Amino acid sequence: MEAPRKKIAVMTSGGDSPGMNAVVRAVVRTAIHMGCDAFCIYEGYEGLVKGGDLIRQMGWSEVRGYLSEGGTLIGTARCMEFYERPGRVRAAKNMVLNGIDALIICGGDGSLTGADRFRSEWPSLLEELVSTGQLTASQVKPYKHLNIVGLVGSIDNDLSGTDATIGCYSALSRICEMVDYIEATAASHSRAFVIEVMGRHCGWLALLAGVATGADFVFIPERPVSECWHEEMCAVVKRHRAFGKRKTIVIVAEGANDKDGNKITPEQIKNLLADKSEGGLALDTRITTLGHVQRGGTAVAYDRMLGTLQGVEAVKAVLEATPETETCFIAINENKIVRKPLMKAVEETKSVAKAVEEKQFDKAMSLRDTEFSDQYKSYLTTTNVKTDEHKLPEKERMRIGFINVGAPAGGMNAAVRAAVAYCFSRGHTPIGIYNGFAGFARHHGDKPVGAVREFDWLEVDGWASKGGSEIGTNRELPSESGMEHIANLIAKYEFDALFMVGGFEAFHALSQLRIARETFPSLRIPMVLLPATISNNVPGTEYSLGSDTCLNELVQYCDKIKQSASATRRRVFVIETQGGRSGYIATLAGLAVGASAVYIPEEGISLDMLNTDVTHLKKVFAEDTGQSRAGRLILINEKASSVYDAKLIARIIRDEAHGRFESRESIPGHVQQGGVPSPMDRCRAVRHAIKCMEHLQGYGRRTATTGGSTDPLSASVIGIKGSELVFTPVQELEQDETDWPNRRPKLSEWLKMRDIVDVLGGRPQHARPE
Numbered sequence: 001m002e003a004p005r006k007k008i009a010v011m012t013s014g015g016d017s018p019g020m021n022a023v024v025r026a027v028v029r030t031a032i033h034m035g036c037d038a039f040c041i042y043e044g045y046e047g048l049v050k051g052g053d054l055i056r057q058m059g060w061s062e063v064r065g066y067l068s069e070g071g072t073l074i075g076t077a078r079c080m081e082f083y084e085r086p087g088r089v090r091a092a093k094n095m096v097l098n099g100i101d102a103l104i105i106c107g108g109d110g111s112l113t114g115a116d117r118f119r120s121e122w123p124s125l126l127e128e129l130v131s132t133g134q135l136t137a138s139q140v141k142p143y144k145h146l147n148i149v150g151l152v153g154s155i156d157n158d159l160s161g162t163d164a165t166i167g168c169y170s171a172l173s174r175i176c177e178m179v180d181y182i183e184a185t186a187a188s189h190s191r192a193f194v195i196e197v198m199g200r201h202c203g204w205l206a207l208l209a210g211v212a213t214g215a216d217f218v219f220i221p222e223r224p225v226s227e228c229w230h231e232e233m234c235a236v237v238k239r240h241r242a243f244g245k246r247k248t249i250v251i252v253a254e255g256a257n258d259k260d261g262n263k264i265t266p267e268q269i270k271n272l273l274a275d276k277s278e279g280g281l282a283l284d285t286r287i288t289t290l291g292h293v294q295r296g297g298t299a300v301a302y303d304r305m306l307g308t309l310q311g312v313e314a315v316k317a318v319l320e321a322t323p324e325t326e327t328c329f330i331a332i333n334e335n336k337i338v339r340k341p342l343m344k345a346v347e348e349t350k351s352v353a354k355a356v357e358e359k360q361f362d363k364a365m366s367l368r369d370t371e372f373s374d375q376y377k378s379y380l381t382t383t384n385v386k387t388d389e390h391k392l393p394e395k396e397r398m399r400i401g402f403i404n405v406g407a408p409a410g411g412m413n414a415a416v417r418a419a420v421a422y423c424f425s426r427g428h429t430p431i432g433i434y435n436g437f438a439g440f441a442r443h444h445g446d447k448p449v450g451a452v453r454e455f456d457w458l459e460v461d462g463w464a465s466k467g468g469s470e471i472g473t474n475r476e477l478p479s480e481s482g483m484e485h486i487a488n489l490i491a492k493y494e495f496d497a498l499f500m501v502g503g504f505e506a507f508h509a510l511s512q513l514r515i516a517r518e519t520f521p522s523l524r525i526p527m528v529l530l531p532a533t534i535s536n537n538v539p540g541t542e543y544s545l546g547s548d549t550c551l552n553e554l555v556q557y558c559d560k561i562k563q564s565a566s567a568t569r570r571r572v573f574v575i576e577t578q579g580g581r582s583g584y585i586a587t588l589a590g591l592a593v594g595a596s597a598v599y600i601p602e603e604g605i606s607l608d609m610l611n612t613d614v615t616h617l618k619k620v621f622a623e624d625t626g627q628s629r630a631g632r633l634i635l636i637n638e639k640a641s642s643v644y645d646a647k648l649i650a651r652i653i654r655d656e657a658h659g660r661f662e663s664r665e666s667i668p669g670h671v672q673q674g675g676v677p678s679p680m681d682r683c684r685a686v687r688h689a690i691k692c693m694e695h696l697q698g699y700g701r702r703t704a705t706t707g708g709s710t711d712p713l714s715a716s717v718i719g720i721k722g723s724e725l726v727f728t729p730v731q732e733l734e735q736d737e738t739d740w741p742n743r744r745p746k747l748s749e750w751l752k753m754r755d756i757v758d759v760l761g762g763r764p765q766h767a768r769p770e
């Protein structure tokens with residue numbers, strides 16, 4: 001006899017967060033795809049306790065359009081009854097009556113604690129149901145083991161063990177958007193703003209917003225300021241004003257305290273900044289409390305991706321679980337989705353709050369993940385520029401050249417700014433090489449203002465949130481500029497190290513410089529590349545700066561297009577994306593908007609493929625009731641095929657549809673490079689750039705004149721590989737990992753997501769070649 005189909009339920013609980021809908025969609029569709037029945041429990045634990053209509057089986061098309069909606073469409077609530085055993089008994093009864101075997105819960109640490117409690121009590125809850133005659137022994141028999149998997153949905157990013165919670169980057173985006181607006185008016189009037197953001201126990205939002213916007217001062221619960229914070233903050237603000245800065249931004253988390261546990265309020269900060277007495281700053285100061293706008297709006301691309309991938313992983317975890325499996329939650333570490341023990345994470349999270357309460361702040365910081373402490377260091381570096389505290393001895397100070405190569409990408413300026421700040425704080429001299437190798441090669445004379453010049457902090461300080469590349473960028477390779485000439489210039493300017501930011505051309509340039517070291521001793525200086533390109537095609541990393549900004553632009557574009565397609569009901573939009581010969585952004589955007597098909601250069605396009613997809617579209621439209629919102633999207637990378645482009649595919653679909661539905665092409669073009677870089681790109685730019693500076697600094701001064709370093713890492717690429725942030729020698733990458741003709745890595749981790757995009761988009765499995 002065939003085993004009964006597994007019934008998997010999903011629910012959202014606690015505070016809502018953007019990306020929860022992506023979770024629900026992914027769980028429902030993956031469960032159905034795996035041959036299970038999918039259920040939604042509406043209104044969090046309230047729904048579980050009350051049952052009835054609040055527990056519903058879901059069909060494939062009922063979660064259409066979920067990706068682009070904010071909040072949670074299946075509702076959430078705080079449920080007092082679930083804290084008490086009788087409430088949990090009722091919940092268990094409803095689970096059994098609906099035949100639910102497994103529960104996937106997306107919520108904060110409270111919700112996940114409740115979930116674990118429910119599971120640990122499960123056998124006794126069933127016993128009670130039988131002993132009180134509410135259910136019979138045979139009714140409960142098939143449900144002896146309750147399977148629970150947690151997903152962390154929270155805007156605070158407060159759960160230990162995961163780098164990001166579903167929703168935190170959307171909230172951070174909203175905050176940064178607001179701060180960016182405020183900055184313009186602050187600078188115009190030379191004002192100070194105190195901005196209060198959410199975070200009662202966790203300062204992640206405040207800290208990262210501070211890093212992304214280049215705020216002057218940040219107050220967070222984990223690292224409270226000393227009793228002398230008044231003097232400290234005023235000293236920092238005074239110093240920044242003395243550089244000539246016209247605006248002052250202070251970000252304060254709701255839960256910020258001083259070391260004695262006294263709350264620090266925005267009013268106190270304002271009064272201090274506005275103090276007109278002698279020695280006071282006397283700044284025209286305003287307070288802005290961001291409040292619930294931080295929760296609002298649709299999810300950014302990252303949260304949609306995180307919610308989707310974790311939802312898929314949660315269903316897999318449910319299906320693979322045995323009675324002995326420990327309850328897990330799904331985490332992300334750097335770029336890797338992993339299962340981790342749930343209770344350990346909840347306990348660690350609680351111990352952070354406890355450590356803060358007990359004023360053990362070092363412990364609180366150490367319990368947060370490495371990204372958090374790295375970003376705290378970033379914040380200190382960029383706000384304490386030009387203080388003497390961390391300066392190195394004269395003989396260790398280096399002259400570091402900065403160069404951007406390739407097309408502009410979001411986060412390039414933030415990276416340069418952070419690295420410049422690091423240099424100033426350590427006493428190094430940061431020197432900008434303007435307009436890439438072309439600018440370097442063709443500049444003449446020793447003019448102080450020209451293609452090569454020392455950075456001025458006042459100018460650079462304003463670059464935290466700027467798009468494009470302020471020092472210019474150019475695609476020319478050193479071989480095209482003349483390698484000997486470049487080597488001579490490097491010698492002439494006495495660079496001790498080179499910091500490069502850019503995409504595949506930058507990688508190629510670094511490889512050329514490394515190879516030319518043999519001939520030109522001046523090139524035997526340490527060099528590092530921080531990958532930045534929307535195409536995300538640099539070997540040595542799974543993530544490049546700018547790719548997140550690009551994805552967000554594309555997702556916003558697609559959402560709008562999809563809405564218009566839905567309004568006319570029967571339309572397929574074929575959208576052409578950039579990305580060179582890498583299908584990364586097309587695939588990830590497809591994941592984030594729910595594309596019906598994605599065409600990428602790695603797979604090409606065949607007649608068979610088109611035939612299958614068009615036939616499928618015809619079937620889908622034929623089955624549409626007419627009531628459902630039926631706009632559909634197909635994404636095609638610009639180089640997916642030398643024959644079929646967006647226009648041609650749209651025409652083929654239109655012709656095949658015989659008037660039953662329509663098709664149009666749409667090309668967003670350079671919009672994809674983005675305006676203001678996303679906070680993720682900005683924050684990662686800062687963190688990675690500082691790591692690059694530390695790496696270069698490790699080689700010390702004048703390595704070229706002393707024969708140069710033989711360490712392969714002296715010419716390397718920084719990148720995220722799985723769960724780690726690492727440097728990889730360019731030599732290793734260029735020889736083993738680079739597909740040179742196609743200008744991309746030989747193996748790309750993201751290709752593993754192709755199946756998920758297709759499954760969740762409802763594309764026929766046989767559409768793509770094996």
Ligand code: ATP
Pocket residue numbers: 013014015016045077078079080081082083084107108109110111112113114115117153154
């Ligand atoms: P947020 O991050 O928004 O605070 P959260 O999940 O931590 O989200 P809570 O209000 O703490 O939000 O919890 C949500 C619900 O989970 C509660 O209303 C309650 O029903 C259930 N819950 C929380 N803690 C427990 C617990 N210890 N035992 C049983 N149920 C709990």
